[in-house]
Amino acid sequence: MLQVEHLTKHFGQTNIIDQLSFSIEPGEIVGLVGENGAGKSTLLQLLATISKPTSGSIALHGLSYQNDLKKVRKQIGFVPQDIAVWDTFTVEENMIFFEKLAWNHRSKEELHNLCQDMNLFQWKQRVSTLSGGMKRKLNLAISLIHQPNLLLLDEPTVGIDLKSRIEIGQYLRRRAKEEQTMILYTSHDLDEIQRLCDRVLLIGNDPFYRDSVKFF
Amino acid sequence: MKAVIITRWLFIKRSMLSFFFWLLLPLVGALLLFAFVDVVEDDSYVPIGVIVEEETELANDLYQEMETSDFVAIRETEHDEAIRQLQQHELDSVFVIHQGYQEGIQTQQRTNLITSYQTNRSYAYTAVKEMIVSHIQEQGGRYQAVQVINQLSERYRGESLWSAEDVIQTSKQIQAEEQLIHASFQYASQAEKKDDEGSRWEIWHIWALLAILSSLLTMDWLIKEKQSFVTQRFYFTKLSWHDYLLLNGFLYFVIWLVIDLVTYVIFSVGFDETMGVVTLLSYRCMLTLLSFCVALVWKRLYVFYAVSFLMACMCGLLLPVRDMHVINWLHPMAAFLDNQITIGWLLCSAGVILFWYGRRRRENAAS
Numbered sequence A: 001m002l003q004v005e006h007l008t009k010h011f012g013q014t015n016i017i018d019q020l021s022f023s024i025e026p027g028e029i030v031g032l033v034g035e036n037g038a039g040k041s042t043l044l045q046l047l048a049t050i051s052k053p054t055s056g057s058i059a060l061h062g063l064s065y066q067n068d069l070k071k072v073r074k075q076i077g078f079v080p081q082d083i084a085v086w087d088t089f090t091v092e093e094n095m096i097f098f099e100k101l102a103w104n105h106r107s108k109e110e111l112h113n114l115c116q117d118m119n120l121f122q123w124k125q126r127v128s129t130l131s132g133g134m135k136r137k138l139n140l141a142i143s144l145i146h147q148p149n150l151l152l153l154d155e156p157t158v159g160i161d162l163k164s165r166i167e168i169g170q171y172l173r174r175r176a177k178e179e180q181t182m183i184l185y186t187s188h189d190l191d192e193i194q195r196l197c198d199r200v201l202l203i204g205n206d207p208f209y210r211d212s213v214k215f216f
Numbered sequence B: 001m002k003a004v005i006i007t008r009w010l011f012i013k014r015s016m017l018s019f020f021f022w023l024l025l026p027l028v029g030a031l032l033l034f035a036f037v038d039v040v041e042d043d044s045y046v047p048i049g050v051i052v053e054e055e056t057e058l059a060n061d062l063y064q065e066m067e068t069s070d071f072v073a074i075r076e077t078e079h080d081e082a083i084r085q086l087q088q089h090e091l092d093s094v095f096v097i098h099q100g101y102q103e104g105i106q107t108q109q110r111t112n113l114i115t116s117y118q119t120n121r122s123y124a125y126t127a128v129k130e131m132i133v134s135h136i137q138e139q140g141g142r143y144q145a146v147q148v149i150n151q152l153s154e155r156y157r158g159e160s161l162w163s164a165e166d167v168i169q170t171s172k173q174i175q176a177e178e179q180l181i182h183a184s185f186q187y188a189s190q191a192e193k194k195d196d197e198g199s200r201w202e203i204w205h206i207w208a209l210l211a212i213l214s215s216l217l218t219m220d221w222l223i224k225e226k227q228s229f230v231t232q233r234f235y236f237t238k239l240s241w242h243d244y245l246l247l248n249g250f251l252y253f254v255i256w257l258v259i260d261l262v263t264y265v266i267f268s269v270g271f272d273e274t275m276g277v278v279t280l281l282s283y284r285c286m287l288t289l290l291s292f293c294v295a296l297v298w299k300r301l302y303v304f305y306a307v308s309f310l311m312a313c314m315c316g317l318l319l320p321v322r323d324m325h326v327i328n329w330l331h332p333m334a335a336f337l338d339n340q341i342t343i344g345w346l347l348c349s350a351g352v353i354l355f356w357y358g359r360r361r362r363e364n365a366a367s
């Protein structure tokens, strides 16, 4: 379980996240919504240990972010908003690269299956020749190599077609139910959020989002 | 380390050609340039035609004296052929040692011993003429001494104590021992070059310069990789980003060492150019650390390439004046070329990397 208490983040004088508290249960998919600049990416980076909160505490399965940083990191899968893969490598090479640097060993077959599960079949194809949707799938697949308990996805479906969106959504649902993975998911597509998520977390002050989210 | 080797291999196999090009550049480049310099040096001898009309000891002496000169290549030819080549500027100038040369010297009749030909483009004519004149004077002087001594001894004792050979032999011996005046002809730029000693290190000079360039350019992976969004993923890998970079730097160091070992063997076996192993090791160490530093500092690839070429050029340009105190002190190659352990640049680079590593480590643990 992920527990966030009184989380606050300032950049200089600006208060991006203010006294935010929430929790996520195992197997739960939570949608994170808010206008541009609301602080969604900022929150995900805090939860991913990439940046440090101004105050407040976060704990993952009882492990404190402050004291057990290394153990916490092993359980986190972070899917960056930018596509973070090696462009010159093939899909296979990308998977092997990150498997070699991962804490746990995965066989080549397991890696291959991981991509297949996401309907990414271009195993031997170079990333630079893949479509945007395929790259997004690979971006997600790499983050899953070390079998994280907490999956943080920053707009993973930006710019991809409906079919790929649905495929990614289905995969995430399956994963949450089968492996009891906690998933925090940001998107500007409220339909998608509605389809996929068990719960919605709203940040920022935009009345449009407030009103829209009320209908869930 | 195994993970680093495998992941690095994924990068290297994509760019094998450029990888090996830069890796072998110092070795192959030094060999090629060295061969080229040798060819150019052969070409830089001025061709002089010599026609020897008599087979005597003194004529032969003169011929050999000309041959030992540092800057001319003597070609013995026939008269007509020599003139033809001179007209086509294949020969710089032509000297004819006439029939009767030895007798002329011995009898102090020093006219018409030599005929010389030159053109308006003759470059070495005056120098060779000077050399011949001084040689003839030397030879003639010895025979003059024979005459004088014989005249004196005849006058005072009525008999000759010294044979002509004795006098000449003694005179040569004295000259060899005294070496009062030693004239040698050289190009101005080669004035400093002493025998073989000066050129002994030249292949290592070329190598050291090319090694700077190629070490820098092979470090470009660091710039390319640190620009990528992929760096965000290294929070969730067993190697942190700074460890990953450092271990890869070390891997490159090891690869370089292997190539250096091959270079060392080739240069010492093939060219008899010895170099201290520790000197070489410290130089390689410094190069790796320095290139790593430079790659850490710059963000853009083209700026990095520009800086690398600039650094290599500066090192090359400052090489001829590195005897100046300050430059010798600051020049990264100076210690290596003096066959000494490179310390200053090595420690500086290591310091910068240590500082960077410490800061990265703290940041990573605190986030």
Ligand SMILES: Nc1ncnc2c1ncn2[C@@H]1O[C@H](COP(=O)(O)OP(=O)(O)OP(=O)(O)O)[C@@H](O)[C@H]1O
Pocket (backbone or CB within 6 Å): A011, A016, A034, A035, A036, A037, A038, A039, A040, A041, A042, A043
């Ligand atoms: N390192 C930083 N220094 C200063 N301000 C920052 C920094 N990172 C983010 N911000 C600011 O924090 C605010 C929130 O940014 P963030 O990227 O979290 O928004 P977001 O909700 O992800 O927006 P988007 O929907 O466009 O992705 C923005 O106003 C941004 O300018």
Ligand SMILES: [Mg+2]
Pocket (backbone or CB within 6 Å): A040, A041, A042, A081, A154
């Ligand atoms: Mg964002």
